[in-house]
Amino acid sequence: MKVDCNINIHHLARVEGHGNIRIKIHDGKLQEAKWEVVETPRFFEAILVGKKWDNAPWICGRICGICSIGHTLASIRAVENAFGIIPAAQTQKLRLLLKHMETLQSHILHLYFLSAPDFLNAGSVFPLIKSHPDIVIKAAGIKKLANDMCDCIGGRRMHPTRPVVGGFTMLPDKKELIKFRERLQDVVNGLLFTAELFRTFNIPDFVRETEFVSLKGDGNYPFIGGGLISTDGVTKKEQEYKQMTNEYIVGQSTSKWSRLSRRSFAVGALARINNNFEFLHPAAREVSLSFGLKPLTHNPYMNNIAQMVECVHVVNESLGLIEELLDSEWTGPRQEVVFQKGTGVGAVEVPRGILYHCYEFDEAGHIVKCDCVIPTSQNHANIQHDLEELAGKYASEGMKDRDIELLAEMLVRSYDPCISCSVH
């Protein structure tokens, strides 16, 4: 059967921000497949100009409500790199722990609330409260723990108040960390349940080869700072990020696009695993292999599984971090900040992929130039090319338009796009 269809999804649901999917198929042939980003820009890079250094993390966190902690940490790192500040080991550990809890809460939000309804034939998580209460309660429990820990270390779960240039305004109570250690142990079991649930899901079998970009692990699975790497063999230093991102402007999107060795590349959990599989916690590696997820995996829908594997990783690593923190004598929360003229870059792996902030300061510590490159903006071109290939493939196979539409939506959701963030 030759397919004719006209798919027009205005403001795709269950993703952050505003994007449209348009697919036109005539007589079984793809006429057009487009991923359009129509979000209004807020011009953060202009807004920051003239602001003193301490404004940067506070304002830039507002680029994104879901990964505000990641933005805050990338911003802090960029400022510290510009001023030549090396954070104390204690600060680094607390930041990583905070980062892990954001990753956990964001991945769980995506996996259960945004992604799972597709696999369970629901329009949202709300009907699942009735039909699958066990699933919703488990997910809510894990998310709550992650958010509670963000409150405890970061001051609050969204737009955190405690992380500042030089460290933290205040440290958590060690007694609280002991309690969290117990709750985290429960999450280890909760995640086994998540894995079993996802094993029952039918992950679409679609493969399109692409390049994957992430931070490069150096003995550890990377999250905050370090070298950059791509699966096509490109390596760059953190401060050379622009050679990795190569942003350009396209008509169909208010977000910029990126490219490296090919016409597009991907960032995110799948990219991190494809580049750093050997550094995953053994428990996470085991789950990954049980789903057949190992380098190089080119199926974009597997990003869902990659996120689940990362949940296992961050929970296990957090248990170790808490142990180390409890075993050490604590020093004061923050170092003194002496500002200077210069430029600094901060690269951080946030839930949706690698994020860069870069600021140039004058001698008074005011920003003269600001640049932020967002994970989702780096993914847009890859989503576009996936969409074209997917629509073309299934149209020629004679798939029904409703099914193509759902697969297209699920494809975009697999990237867990953060659209307003990508436009900023």
Added chain:
Amino acid sequence: MDAGLVRTYLGVPLYRPKVAFFEFSSCEGCQLQLLNNESSLLDFLALVDVVNFREAMKEKADDYEIAFVEGSITRSDEAERLKDIRSKAKVLVALGSCACFGGVNQLKNRFSLDWVKKEVYGNSPVETEPVRPLGDVVRVDLKIFGCPVKKEEVEKIVTNIAVGKAVAHPKYPVCTECKANENICLFDLGEPCLGPITRGGCDSWCPNSRFGCWGCRGPAEDANVEQLKKIMKEYGFSEDTILDRLECFGGFSAFADTLRKSGEKNKGTSA
């Protein structure tokens, strides 16, 4: 959407208003605050009938009574969409500081539109307008302040609307809550704070973490900005530090404009 839970009051099922969520230029964080409240999300859902919440659900309906609108208006199509929402909603609630005052987005208004477009998009400018709060485009029935909003407060307000109780914002400043929380005053730690002039209701969220207030909820009733400027100066904070905080979220825009102008004048005379 029906979560299958209906709240009762004295055994009588309470009327669940149909509510919808919409977002304009924003970080979508204020909406997320509601999903982020795992322990009371289910109670919240029992209170209202969510018919439109794109960030969480695929189904959508145009039949709603209360519209929660997040974000500020920065493009003409946004203004049109907002007017359409206004025409359908009985009650329109501005959710968060972006919606109430323009939020951090309004910092863009410090510059010319041509310059901001060029700075970010070079020679391929995209369309944008000066940032406006919702109230500059349509009538707003109720404002919920904060960047982000405090979820407990949103839930309290929604409960009040659902049972038909009046909604009152605190008139006192953040300082009142901060002192009740027995925090060390940040001024004594050498940090600036807008707590003395900012509307309370957040339970001194930032000072509780030893982080000075940036005024995200806008001015308290009878806020004495001049007095605070004097205190800030006495503690040795520069005018820039005061201005950074006053202008950050848009709630103090009138004061910030004056301060910015006097700053430029001073720079002009000293140059």
